[in-house]
Amino acid sequence: MLSETRGKESAGLAIKSNVEREIGVYKDSLPASELIKTKGFNEFWNQYFKNWEKHKSGPNYIQLLGHTRLVTNGFSSNNENNQPVTKSGGVAVHNGIIVNVDKAWTKHKDLTRVYEVDTEFLLDLYMQRLKTEDALSALKNTLPEIEGSVSTGIITDKSDLLLLYTNTGSLYYYSDTSLGIFIFSSERFILNHLLESYGIQKNDGEIDVKWLHPGSVLVLDPNNLNFKLLKFTEGSIDQKVFQVGSQKKFQIKNFSPSNTSTAVIPHVSENQKERLLEFNLEKIRLLKRCTRCVLPETFPFIYFDKDGVCNYCKHYKKQEYLGIEKLNKYADEIRNPKAEPDCLVAFSGGRDSSYSLHYVKNILKLNPIAYTYDWGMVTDLARRNQARICGKLGIEHILVSADIKMKREYIRKNVAAWLKRPSLGTIPLFMAGDKQFFYYAYYLRKINSLRETILCENLLERTNFKSGFCGIEPYFDDEHNFTLTTSGKLKMLLFYGKEFLSNPSYLNSSLYDSAKAFLTYYFIPHSYFNLFDYLPWNEKEIETTLINEYDWELSPDTTTTWRIGDGTASFYNYIYYNVAGFSEFETFRSNQIREGMIDRKLALEKIEEENRPRFESILWYLNTIHLDFDNTINTINKIPKLYS
Structure with missing residues (x-):
């Protein structure tokens, strides 16, 4: 139940009993809180606990491996893809993503997928491997075949042993032989919460929860709760420790509902659908643009002086960085001397947060925990890149998963409402669901007793045109290039109120979530440490580091590396460009020009390429929120163009 924050798309439990010499498995595509209420689950539970007394004395034991899943590889509608996974006499729970899984299967022709x-x-x-090797050697020789992030617990039908391994440090455990228990979890807070709720604590009031360090394996003998900790990187393995026993094998029984259907994505004629996407480049090229940057005349509240320079350029203030020296000094202040986690890094899986995690760990020598808020629009590509970074750096990754099915339904309702009365000002409603990110960032820092929350906000990514389309004029002060005043926030509220009254379809079940997002983003104070307040943003260095050192994955439908892990960006940028003749790329490249990073000629070349419609990403987005591609794109294409 406590682990449900990490995923609500399926849940499951394996129970291993050395009385019955059985491993029973029950799983289904339901949240854990719903699964435990089902008749099938309770019958499964009683199968092993109806005669609990016989487990309470002697060498008898019960092992339980539970999991709540955020779906990455494999549809949850096929129950075999859900956790715990059973195969070849083994049962495993696994957090993370194996990014080379397809290549690995191709390499091992002796295994059947x-x-x-x-x-x-x-x-x-x-x-x-276990057929010819002991448990530890089998695991050690398996891991070099794996790329990505792995935190796993494994039991088998061949012995009593439980193996825990993590290459990110996303495992914690508690052992108490006097109580006869050993418990592990994917987050410290989950385990602390569980133990506190049962009044389990040491004499001094502190709970002795241990961290399984990255690259470590723990082998537990459940008969006596003896366990051994090893790091595979440190010398050879003692082959005499925890050998596979010669006891009678366990029988694996699957009590799960017989749901083996696979969700089918409807076949589409790509050529036919892709042709619907407009790219009015020749007309957009005719727009008058600032002679210094690349903002066009359709940009909200823009005006040009006699030399053709826009007001956004005239009011722009170059970034003033605090410097590497101050950054290093601050890192020294928050670093944990015991090499335990000391900071939380917001980690979307995009290029800036990925590079920042690299910089915080390898350059600043801090011990971060990565944090992702998944609201249903974090793409599989972003998740694979997260696994690459965390796996290679050995960084714990806390993933807070919203009720993704519900969030996607909210998005669908808001996009469907928008299509009835399109307005460029209300497009941000599509992204309202991600704003709870700020709440959880504060919460996770607190419960993990971390010294700082580090954001990876690229200061060049200013999208003030979004408020401009709400009728709010830009306000430039002495400290910021652009800021939204209190009166501006109130104007925005009035704008949305008017839109909602004009379009009652917005008054749906997503309204509370959207209102909470607005308050979270605009009215709750945000006090975070931003790496790029100190460190100049360097696109070439960031891309080179990620691609060369981490084999960072690029998107096949665009040449840019920006926002490729954001499932919604390709859709809303298509609308902005199609209707207004510009998108987020114009504001970003214009700020680069103002900072002296690129010249105007290069910026013009880049925006023409970057604004090309991303068919695959747009198709994924509309399929994901269950909106018809043809109807949606045709509606957008009919919106009057600002450049006509």
Whole structure:
């Protein structure tokens, strides 16, 4: 139940009993809070706990491996893809993503792929190694085949042992032989909360929860709760420790609902659908643009002086960085001397947050925990890149998952409402669901006793035209290039109120979520440490580092590396460009010109390429929120163009 914050798309439990010599598994595509209320789950539970007394004495034990899932590889509608995963006599729970899973299966022709979930390869290869090797050696020889992030617990039908391994540090455990318990979880807070709720604590009031460090394996003998900690990087393995026993094998029984259907994405004629996307480049080229930057005449509240320079350029203030020396000094102040986590890094999986995580860990030598708020629009590409970074750096990754099904339904309702009365000012409603990010950033820092929250906000990514389309004039003060005043915020509220009254379709079940997002973003104080207040943003260095050092994955439908992990950006930028003749790329490239990073000629070349419609991403977005591609794009195309 406590782990449900990490994923609500499916849940499951494995129960291993050495009385029955069985491993029972029950899982379904339901949140844990719903799963435990089902008749099937309760019958499964009673199968092993109806005679609990026989487990309470002697060497008898019960092992439970539970998991709540955020779907990445493999549809949850096929129950075999859900966790715990069973294969070849093994049962595993796994957090993370194996990014080379397809290549790995191709390499191992001796293994047969049955499911879609990536955990299957890890488990299948481990079980094959276990035929000729002891438990530790089998795991050690499996891991070099894996790329990405892995935090896993494995039990098998061949022995009593439980193996825990993490390459990110996303595992915590508590052992108490006097109580006869050993418990592990993916986050410290989850385990602390569980233990506190049962009044389990040391004499001094502190709970002795241990962290399984990145690259470590823990092997537990459940008969006596003896366990061994090892780091595979430190010398050889003691082959005499925890050998596979010769006891009678366990029988694996699956009590799960027989749901093996696979969700089918409707086949589409790509050529036919892609042709619907407009790219009115020749007309947009005729727009008058600032002679210094690339903002066009359709930009809200823009005007040009006699030399053709826009008011946004005239009021622009170059970034003043605090400097590397101050950055290093601050890092020294917050660094944990015990090399335990000391800061939280906001981690979207985009290029800036990925590079920042690299910089915080490798350059500043801090010990970060990465944090992602997944509201349903974090793409699989972003998740794979997150796995690459965290796996290679050995960084714990806390993922807070919203009720993704519900969030996507909110998005669908707001986009459907918008299509009835399109307005460029109300497009931000599509992204309202991600604003709770700020709440959880504060919350996670507090419960993990971290010294700082680090944002990776590129200060060049200013999108003030979004408020401009709400009728709010730009306000330039002495400290900021652009800021939204209190009166501006009130004007925005009035604008949205008017839009909602004019279009009652907005008055749907998403309204409370959208209102909460607005308050969270605009009215709750945000006090965070931003890396790029100190460090100049360097596009070439960032891209080179990520691609060369982390094999960072690019998107096949665009040449840019910006916002490729954001599932909604390609859609709203298509609308802005199609209707207004510009998108976020114009504001970003214009700020680069003002900072002296690129010249205007290069910026013009880049925006023409970057504004090309991203068909695959737009199709994914509309399929994900269950809106018809043809109807949606045709409606957008009919909106009167500001450049006509």
